[in-house]
Amino acid sequence: MKVASYTRYGGPETIRLSDAPIPLPRAGEVLIRVRAAPVTAGDARLRSGKVPRGLGLLLRLVIGLSRPRVAPGWTFAGEVAGLGDGVTSFAIGQRVFGLMGFKGGAHAEYLVIRADGMVLPMPETLSFEQGAAFFFGGLTAAHFLIDRARLAAGEHLLVVGATGSVGGAALQIGRHLGARVSGSASPGNHPLARSLGADQVTDYRKGPPPGPFDVILDVMGSLGWQAARPLLAPAGRLALVTANLGEMLGSAVRPRREGRMVLTGTNPDTLAAMQRLVALHHAGSYTPILGPVLPFADLAKAHAIADTFHKPGNLVVVM
Ligand SMILES: NC(=O)c1ccc[n+]([C@@H]2O[C@H](COP(=O)([O-])OP(=O)(O)OC[C@H]3O[C@@H](n4cnc5c(N)ncnc54)[C@H](OP(=O)(O)O)[C@@H]3O)[C@@H](O)[C@H]2O)c1
Structure with a gap:
């Protein structure tokens, strides 16, 4: 072979x-x-x-x-x-x-x-x-949105980097959870982001859309805490899917900031998480x-x- x-x-x-x-x-x-x-x-x-x-x-x-x-x-x-x-x-x-x-x-x-x-x-x-x-993007998006950020129905989600493996899964899972979903992507990918459930799509190179957002999933970590802070609702959560060592240590030592949360980490791969994603697929809520x-x-x-x-x-x- x-x-x-x-x-x-x-x-x-x-x-x-x-x-x-x-x-x-x-x-x-x-x-x-x-x-x-x-x-x-x-x-x-x-x-x-x-x-x-x-x-x-x-x-x-x-x-x-x-x-x-x-x-x-x-x-x-x-x-x-x-x-x-x-x-x-x-x-x-x-x-x-x-x-x-x-x-x-x-x-x-x-x-x-x-x-x-x-x-x-x-x-x-x-x-x-x-x-x-x-599994790759789906497990990651489900982990950050469901287990870490605890995205709830009616909340407003922004996915920065909305059409890659993680972002494309996050748009779908955000919709499944009953959130209002916004995404940012390069212009050529805007139709794809809309087809995956984003109500509003902007170009991340022109800056972030106006908030407030209850959850921001920053896929490439390109927004970061300083830029995300003014966009977050009170009790908003910033999930940095890509984080550097300083951001990881910072979120471990001081996760809560002015009522808002910064979340980092890696996705633990478990059979239960795989089965949950399969259940989402059977429910018509996720296809990569x-x-x-x-x-x-x-x-x-x-x-x-x-x-x-x-x-x-x-x-x-x-x-
Ligand atoms: N923490 C964890 O456990 C975990 C797990 C999986 C992945 N990751 C990390 O997550 C990141 C994304 O993984 P992926 O599989 O989704 O990658 P991917 O499929 O290559 O997608 C990357 C996405 O990021 C967007 N993007 C690129 N540069 C950007 C920027 N400067 N600002 C905003 N968006 C930007 C791209 O948008 P356009 O194509 O529209 O430009 C694309 O939607 C990687 O850094 C990966 O290492 C972390």
Whole structure:
């Protein structure tokens, strides 16, 4: 099978596709024939080592000083191709999707995962490409809007960076929660933002729209506390999906500011959170947006697009 690896921190050319034996599922494991996997902003950051200010050393201490010692690819959609001893919860040929998490390994034609791990049957209403795109932005948006900001019906949400993987999910989940939803995006993406449920769309390069907003989801962290502060309603919450070390420490030490809250952190990937997102899909409230779809052989090209942080929706490679 073909499998991707990182050779060092750097540009898309540091991604290598090589041949490897198809892994064998051990007891309790499932072998998956991967059909599609996203190339996310997270994949691009792990490969390049380019993370928000102050977090670079921490990243290298966790995943490798000289090169990323994790396998590329966090999430996948595919078919069950083999069952380890004792696995009865899945059947050969079944369509599934799931998360490999930090250790990665989804950018490969086959992978093994524990049957009781982060893998679920994939709804018939999703293509493999949509299944691959399902979790990255959706889990993040749901975590920040539902668990952290506790966005409530009737509140006003602003999503800054509204049409990428996280923002596109946030618009839909905001609507599902009964919020009034505004978004900011570059002008070419305004029709997409409207189609995802934004009532009002503005160009973030021309400044933020007038508030007040109960919740601001600042996807790229480009607004920040100083600019967001005058736009927040009393008791408003600013969720910085992308935050630097100073902002993370600041929000930990002083989350509450003049009655308003600053929220940072990372999205904990859990089976329960995955199941909640699947339930949102079944309720008709969330389907990931698909942007470019490329063959697996073009993985480096896909990384170059992900590096821009301007892709519409989710970028997927198909195996
Ligand atoms: N905290 C966590 O757990 C967590 C989890 C997932 C992702 N993230 C982070 O979240 C960020 C976004 O991820 P993503 O997957 O949504 O990326 P993406 O799909 O590349 O989308 C990026 C979005 O940001 C917009 N944007 C780019 N530059 C901007 C700026 N200067 N001001 C405002 N908006 C801007 C883009 O809009 P246009 O295309 O319209 O220009 C696009 O909508 C990344 O930094 C990623 O590392 C954090």
